[in-house]
Amino acid sequence: xxxxxxxxxxxxxxxxxxxxxxxxxxxxxxxxxxxxxxxxxxxxxxxxxxxxxxxxxxxxxxxxxxxxxxxxxxxxxxxxxxxxxxxxxxxxxxxxxxxxxxxxxxxxxxxxxxxxxxxxxxxxxxxxxxxxxxxxxxxxxxxxxxxxxxxxxxxxxxxxxxxxxxxxxxxxxxxxxxxxxxxxxxxxxxxxxxxxxxxxxxxxxxxxxxxxxxxxxxxxxxxxxxxxxxxxxxxxxxxxxxxxxxxxxxxxxxxxxxxxxxxxxxxxxxxxxxxxxxxxxxxxxxxxxxxxxxxxxxxxxxxxxxxxxxxxxxxxxxxxxxxxxxxxxxxxxxxxxxxxxxxxxxxxxxxxxxxxxxxxxxxxxxxxxxxxxxxxxxxxxxxxxxxxxxxxxxxxxxxxxxxxxxxxxxxxxx
Numbered sequence: 361x362x363x364x365x366x367x368x369x370x371x372x373x374x375x376x377x378x379x380x381x382x383x384x385x386x387x388x389x390x391x392x393x394x395x396x397x398x399x400x401x402x403x404x405x406x407x408x409x410x411x412x413x414x415x416x417x418x419x420x421x422x423x424x425x426x427x428x429x430x431x432x433x434x435x436x437x438x439x440x441x442x443x444x445x446x447x448x449x450x451x452x453x454x455x456x457x458x459x460x461x462x463x464x465x466x467x468x469x470x471x472x473x474x475x476x477x478x479x480x481x482x483x484x485x486x487x488x489x490x491x492x493x494x495x496x497x498x499x500x501x502x503x504x505x506x507x508x509x510x511x512x513x514x515x516x517x518x519x520x521x522x523x524x525x526x527x528x529x530x531x532x533x534x535x536x537x538x539x540x541x542x543x544x545x546x547x548x549x550x551x552x553x554x555x556x557x558x559x560x561x562x563x564x565x566x567x568x569x570x571x572x573x574x575x576x577x578x579x580x581x582x583x584x585x586x587x588x589x590x591x592x593x594x595x596x597x598x599x600x601x602x603x604x605x606x607x608x609x610x611x612x613x614x615x616x617x618x619x620x621x622x623x624x625x626x627x628x629x630x631x632x633x634x635x636x637x638x639x640x641x642x643x644x645x646x647x648x649x650x651x652x653x654x655x656x657x658x659x660x661x662x663x664x665x666x667x668x669x670x671x672x673x674x675x676x677x678x679x680x681x682x683x684x685x686x687x688x689x690x691x692x693x694x695x696x697x698x699x700x701x702x703x704x705x706x707x708x709x710x711x712x713x714x715x716x717x718x719x720x721x722x723x724x725x726x727x728x729x730x731x732x733x734x735x736x737x738x739x740x741x742x743x744x745x746x747x748x749x750x751x752x753x754x755x756x757x758x759x760x761x762x763x764x765x766x767x768x769x770x771x772x773x774x
Contacts, residue, residue, distance in 0.1 A: 361438055362390050362543050363412075368535045372414045375531065375718065378499040379489065380412040383507035386699035387532050389627040391420070394435040398427035399507070407481035407508065410439070411488055421488040423481055424470065433466035442469070443476045445484040482512045486519040497521070502528035530704075530716045537696065537704045539730045544754065544763070546628045547698065547732060550587065551752050551764040554623050554630035557581035557589075565773050567613050567638055571596055571606035578621060587625040590701075593633075594619040600635065600747075601740035613639050616648075616745025618738070622701060629701045631734045635747035636771025647684050648739060649747055649770040655680025656737040656749045656768075659693045663753065663760045665729040669693075669708040676737055685739060694735040697752065708733065731755040732763060 368380065382391045385399050391410040398406045409423035419441040424432050426446035448471055459465045478484035493499060497520060505513065505527040517525055539547070561578040575592045582589040593603035597615040611617065618635035637645050658679025659672050676693040692709035695702045704725060711724035719725065727733075733753050740746025747770065752763040 362393055362540060362546070364535060364538060364540050365412075367538055368412065369414060371531065371535055371718075372502070375502070376500055377502045377526075377528075377531070378414050378495075379501045380410075380528075380532070381485070381501060381503045382410040382412075382532065383407065383504040384529075385507075386627060387504050387536075388422075390532070390536060390699055392422050392435075392437045392439050394422070394428075394432050394437045395626050396428055397431060398425055402427075404509075407512065409481060409485050411485070413492065415494070418492050418494075421492075423484045423488060425481065429467055429470045433470065434463045441488075442473075443478070443484040443488045444470050444473070445478040445481050482515045482519070485516065489520065489523075497523055499523045501525045502531050504529050504532050526717070528718065530718045533700075533704045534718050536698055537725075537731055538728050539698060539732055539754075543628070543698065544730070544732070546626060547630070547752075548764050550623065550625035550628045550630035551632070551766075553582065553585040553587045553625055554621060554632050555764060555766060557585070557587075557623070558619070558621050558632055558634075561592075562619075562634075562636070562771060565611065565617065565636070565638075567611060567773075569611050571599075571609050571611065574611075574619075575606040582623050585625070587623045590622040590624060590629075592619065592621045595746075596638075597745060598743060600745040601742050602746070603738075611638060614642075616645060616747060618740075618746050618748050620736075620738075620748065620750065627699055629697050629699065631697060631701060631736075631750065631752070632766070633736060633738075633748045633750040634768055634771060636773055638773050641770060641772060644741075644744055645770070648741060648744065651680050651684035651688070652737050652739040652747050652749055653768075654683035655685075655688070655690070655739070656735065659735055659737065660753070660760065663727070663733070663735070663755060665727060665755055665757045667727050667755075668711075668724045669705050669727075670711050670724050672735070673709045680737065680739060688739060690737065690739070693737065694733055694750070697732055697734050708735075727755045729755055729757050733760075 399408045411421045421441045422439045506529045560581045594606040595604040596611045596617040600616045600618040620633035622631045655676045659676035662675045673693040680688045692707045694708045711722040736750035738748040749768045751766045753760040
């Protein structure tokens with residue numbers, strides 16, 4: 361199960377929360393082990409919710425739009441209390457029909473259970489709460505506000521006048537900061553696909569190819585693995601000094617090249633990147649790479665449970681500057697990753713103030729064991745080119761471990 365219910369219960373107790381209400385596709389996936397399509401495609405018109413009650417005697421509920429009934433029916437969700445909304449699908453049901461799988465039974469139950477069907481998502485949400493409430497409506501509800509429309513939120517408040525409804529997307533992020541074993545397995549699958557796709561693209565780089573040709577190879581491999589590619593930044597020569605989009609530019613001998621690539625697989629994210637040289641590297645190329653590696657290694661050396669983001673950033677910055685790039689001015693050392701590309705504590709960099717009832721006063725949130733980080737050190741010199749090292753690591757009590765096998769070296773194309 362992706363959901364860390366022990367951690368959630370502890371934090372709900374700490375903040376006096378009775379119900380978690382998930383609204384974003386990421387939080388719905390996290391709480392239910394489903395992967396939706398309609399709320400992502402129809403992002404402004406189709407809702408989906410999950411309700412988790414702190415009371416262990418109250419069942420968790422999932423609120424399913426009509427477009428998602430088939431997907432939820434075939435999912436491996438642990439939730440069996442389902443409320444639906446919207447019109448029924450056009451489905452002829454013979455009198456003596458026989459189901460031959462749990463998927464079919466689940467689907468027909470959702471189709472035919474009019475007692476748990478409402479006309480819209482908020483009405484279904486309210487019904488599921490009222491059906492189970494033991495307090496007379498005096499509940500403290502942590503609402504994932506990032507996806508619910510303002511009009512729907514106002515309707516929810518109106519329909520539950522005695523409930524205290526609190527914007528709580530940050531509480532969900534705080535719960536999700538520590539990954540479960542199943543989450544780490546899901547993230548490893550995503551990282552593996554990203555690594556395989558990136559290696560396939562880099563293995564095809566040749567003088568005379570267009571940057572866009574390399575991007576097409578990456579995208580094809582991601583698609584073959586049923587992932588969704590989100591970006592493939594690729595630049596060669598003078599364009600390798602940043603995360604430029606791939607272009608019609610022809611890759612030439614003697615040039616540096618660099619890429620950064622991200623994808624999603626079953627809603628879990630992956631991010632990777634590295635760089636290389638077309639032909640034998642010059643002294644300047646090697647100097648740039650060695651400084652990049654030194655800064656990167658310095659950042660890794662301070663990662664462990666309890667470390668703070670700014671310490672990682674300072675280690676990377678100073679390691680890079682002290683080993684050949686004194687003018688380097690990198691402002692971050694990577695980011696946390698999971699169901700979102702950037703999760704708590706977001707960017708690993710200089711601390712900034714935070715205003716949230718659930719979080720510390722700054723972004724310098726001490727890392728907990730089983731937080732997952734993308735550590736990256738892009739370095740570049742205008743006119744010469746740039747390179748990058750990026751790997752995904754799991755924070756451990758006394759250090760870290762790689763999420764998946766990732767070799768990083770200056771990639772020399774002969």
